[in-house]
Amino acid sequence: MALKRDEDLGGGKPPTAPGGTAGPTGPTTALPQVGPERTTQQPLPPKPxxxxxxxLTNTPPxxxxxxxxxxxxxxxxxxxxxxxxxxxxxxxxxRPLPTPTLVLTAEDSYTFEGGKPEIPWPAKGQAALDVDGIGTFGSSGEQKPVPIASVAKVMTAYLILRDHPLKSGADGPTIDVDQTAEKQSSAGDESTVNVTAGDKISQREALEAILIASANNVARLVARWDAGSEKAFVEKMNEAAKDLGMTDTTYTDPSGLNNTTVSTAVDQVKLAKAAMEQPAFREVAAMMEYIDYKGVKHGNWNRLVGHNNVVGIKTGTTTSALGNLSFAAKKDVDGETRRIIGAVVRQPEGGADNTILAGALSAGDQLIRAAQGALESATILKKGTVVGYADDGLGGRTPVAVTEDVKAVGWAGLSVKLTFAGDELPHTAKAGTKVGTLTVGDGSNGAVKVPVALQEDLVEPGFTDKLTRIT
Missing domain, CATH: 1.20.5 (Single alpha-helices involved in coiled-coils or other helix-helix interfaces)
Incomplete structure (x- = not known):
């Protein structure tokens, strides 16, 4: 049986409209592609x-x-x-290198052999006894504030020289004597010096009147000259006492005549140490007498001055305050001069003439002689002894040694401190370079100070030390 084609079954092309145009029911003709083909596909990630x-090599990974x-x-x-x-x-x-530092490896103290010396402390009142730069023998009596009379003038003189320094031997500026100072010259119940209003006295003579003749009128005169008024000067006195650590001291007048001006023996030793650092004060305090501008000679109330190496400082007596004395004396030990500083307050009648002044002078004299007899010298380190090292901060240590024998001055049973004070250390230095000071004592003017130097070359830290540093 013969098969029919699709066209024969009506499945062929639709009829063409007149003029060659397809009918409305025909399929849409495809448009040609313009430009690259569009796609909605995401790009692939790059390959490893x-x-x-x-x-590229046609070799599998x-x-x-x-x-x-x-x-x-x-x-x-x-x-x-x-x-x-x-x-x-x-x-x-x-990186910047750390600053080298000095480290003490020697013992930080030295104790003198033997038992403590017997000090003849006064039976009554108060006393205190030190050696400047070395240490203290101690004190006696209850250290409570009591009137100190004219010993208060030590603070007056100290302040005048602190705020108006005088060179050794200089007279300084002149001070006009006012009417008040002249009027107070004739106060019969006080120690004074005769001055006349309108006259002029030098600063040095004013200090001589205060410390030697114990002139109350001149003490008040210099207070007005310095601060404008006695009240303002008293305020300065109390500020200075506070600065010096005189915690049990109160000043109410520049002369000490008032019983409300009070202090202790221990506090007066602190003041005396500071005052004796001033050259002009030392020169005046050590005078046995002076002649004022009117030609009148005045002896020092402190009759210990000029004997047994006593070099000052000031007496003070009233019937209510009793006998008081602040003193200074010297002792040569192994070629070095040591200054003994002490004070006794509220001493009763005694001494050669059985007066309160003699009682204070006698008590002070006994303390001075005891201190002078107790002082001794000891060699605690030989020259070249290694006492520490310079630490470069990265583990390097260069030994340092004393450049001379270290001798300490003290007394049996006394312990003295050894401390280092380093100079500004370089990162490199040759052996023998001074790098600091070893101090034996309390660090003040009278302490023993010996240079220390590098025993070996100080070298900069190596590369390995720099590389492994943490700080």
Whole structure:
């Protein structure tokens, strides 16, 4: 049986409209493609380098294994780590070096052999006894504030010289004598010096009147000259006492006549030490007498001055305050002069003429002689002894040694401190370079001070020390 074609079954092309145009029911003719083919497919991620290499060389990539992964990571991180190490080393090498410091390795104290000396402390009142720059023998009596009479003038003289310094031997500026000072010259119940209003006296003579003749009227005159009024000067006195650590002292007048001006023996020793540092004060306090501008001679009330190496300082007596004395004396020990400073307050009648002044002078004299007899010298370190090291801050230590014998002055049973005071240390220096000072004592003017020097060359820390530093 013969098969019919699709056209015969009506499945052929639709009839063509007149003019060759397809009828409305015919299929739409496809438009030609213009430009690249559009697609909504997302781009593929880039292939790993090994896969790309495999495509180019037509070699399949090696299979991933833990070993190959580790090797690949080592190849990637090793250069980075090496770079960081190099940067770290450069930074460590050029960082500023720490400042070298001195460290004491010797014993930080020395105790003199033997038992403590017997000090003849007064039976009544108060007393205190020190050796400037070395230490203290101690004190006696209850250290409570009591009237000190004219010993208060030590503070007056100290303040005048502190605020108006005088060179050794200089007279200083002149002070106009006012009417008040002249009027007070004739006060019969006080110690005074005759001055006339309108006259002029030098600053040095004013100090001589205060410390030697114990002139109350001149003490008040210099207070007005310095501060404008006695009240303002008293305020300065109390401020200075506070600065010196005189915690049990109160001043209410520049002369000490008032019983409300009170202090202790221990506090007066603190003041005496400070006052004796002033050259003009030492010169005046050590005078046995002076002649005023009117030609009148005045003897020093402190009759100990000029005997047994006593060089000052000031007496003070009233019937209510009793006998008081602030004193200074010298003692040569092994070629070095040591200054003994002490005070006795509220001493009763005694001494050669059984007066309160003689009682104070006698008590002071006994303390001075006891201190002079107790002082001795001892060599505690020989020249060249290593006493410490210079620490460069990175583990390097260069020994330092004393450049001469270290001798201490003291008395049996006394312990003295040894301390280092370093100079500004360089990072490099030759052996023998002075790098500091070893001090034996309390560090004040009378302390023993010996230079210390490098025993070996001080060198800069090495590269390894710089590299491994933490700080």
């Amino acid at each position: 380098p090994l896969d790309l290499l495999a495509e 090696p299979p991933q294994t833990p070993l190959r992964t580790a090797v690949r990571r080592v190849k990637i991180w090793t250069p980075l780590v090496l770079l960081l190490v190099i940067v770290f080393a450069v930074v460590q090498n050029f």
